[in-house]
Structure formats: C-alpha cells, structure tokens
Amino acid sequence: MKQTWFKLICQKEQLQLLGTLNGGQSFRWKFTEAEGDKKWIGVFSDHVWVLKQTDDCILYQVYGSENSEDFYNKLLSNYFQLNLDLKEKFAEWSSKDPIFEKAASQFYGIRILKQDLVENIFSFICSSNNNISRITGMVEKLAKFYGEKICELEDQTYYSFPKIDSLADDKVESVLKKEGFGYRAKYINQSAKIIMQEGGEKWLDDLKKLPYEESKSKLMTLTGIGPKVADCICLMSLGHLGTIPIDTHVYQIARKFYMPHLPKRKTVTAKIYKDIGDHFRELYGPLAGWAHTVLFCADLKKFQTDEN
DNA sequence: CAGGTC
C-alpha cells in the first residue's frame, strides 16, 4: 500500500533537520540516503515519521494512524516548536555575541525539540557518562522490549516508547542488566517505580506545571538524575528554554571561548556549573538554553566536515 | 575516556 505524502510549509532557514535531529537531543532518528534521496525516519507521538526537506517545506509520511494533514501538521509544528521565529532569535543572539554570529551563519535552523517527557527522562538517564551510539542502542532496546509495535517499514520494526508502568516491573532491572545497560538498569527501574508510587500520570502532569527550580528538584528525586540530566529534561520537555545543561563538552567550549579563567577539571563542579549557566543567561537572555544548543551543535565534530 | 550520578 502506498503511503500519502503530506506537506508542511516551513522555510529552510527556520528548520534544519540535520542539526536538529542529529544533534543529540533525540536518540530516535535515523538518516538514510538512497540514490540521492535524503530521508529522516523516526518515532514520536506514537507514530513513525518519514521526513524530507526542501527549500520551503517538509514533505512527510506518517504511520500509526489515519488522520488529516492538518492534524499531523499540528503535531509536527508542536514537536519542532515552529511558533517561535528562529530567524528573529538568531539575529538577536548574533547581535549579542560575535562567536554566535559566526556559528549561526553555517548552522541556521537548529531547533529545540519539544519531546515527550517520559521518553526524555529515561533516555537521559541512559546518557550519563556514556556515548551517543550506545545511548541510541539502549533507547531502541527500551522501545523494543517494553513499547508497542507501530509498524514495519523497509525491513525495520518500529516501537513506541514504553509507558512508565511497564518500566516499573520488578523484572526490568535484571533484563536490562543482561542487555548491557550496566548500572543504569537499576536507575531506570527504580525511577519508574518512584514515579508510579508518587502518582504516575499525575506526578508527570504536576511536573509540567511547576516553575523551573521546583521541577528540577522534583526530577532529581529520581535515581540516575542529577543536575545535568534534570536540566536536559527541563529544557527539552518542560519548556524551560533558559535552562542550560552543562556537560563536559559545554564546559570545554565555555572555557575555551568565553571563560578562560575557569579552572581545568575533569568533572564539572557545582560552582563551575552555576557560573557557566549564569554567564550564558546573562549573555543571551531568557532563551539561553536554545542559543547554547546552537553553539553546541556548531562545535560537534561531525558537522565540521559536512557542507550542510 | 564517553554529553554524570550515587
């Protein structure tokens, strides 16, 4: 059966799929290229999406339900937060920071994804002291073992991200340990149990309503979630766009280009964490987390040789 | 040592 191609009007300057989907925000997108045909395949909102980009629109297919273009456009628009005019913001951040201006000329259209809260919590528990390729494999395993099958496509089976109750099952820790999750197996299972115990869906809904500092503290009551991971979740799932997660990479960039007085350490201390965050919030303002994500993408090695 | 946390 042939799947319909839908169309979402969106200028290339407003959204760059490469930097946005491959920048380490989500671990569920794969890029494929066959005979010059470039596509992104990924999962969000319990659907499988195939995306193609042209100069003025996103062409896409959806698997997982039968619905209207208007309905799907709204899901995409929400996921990419297209209500925010990025050209305007880039101009503003560029005027405040020449380093940003230089990075922005090459890395336009990088957006913060509005990601599902549960998926983000467990994906970023996997991220600590880990590398992107292993994190990706772990997230895929979580979906395969505990999610629901959505569809098969080009020899691949796609699954939704699991519900919390399925991750709270007593057997989960030993299964994940056997699957190579290491010490994160326990964090995942325990965090799921805590969320269920504290009210499940209600705990999650409350989290979305709280101001930044309180939602961060609440997230840190889970296991495997410290300041950095909590900030990732605040930035990417709770809409706190001023939040700047400080990992070793961001710390290196900050020390190299912005704050040469910072001491050289192998781990980011609480004071360094706060100083860097404050510096960038002072520089960029209320959407500092978004601006920092653009800088971070620009510095990733994999983009340095890519003409896109 | 890898996008930290206990």
Added chain:
DNA sequence: CCTGG
C-alpha cells in the same frame, strides 16, 4: 560505577 571503542 557498567560497558564499548
């Protein structure tokens, strides 16, 4: 501390 490059 788990595990993989």
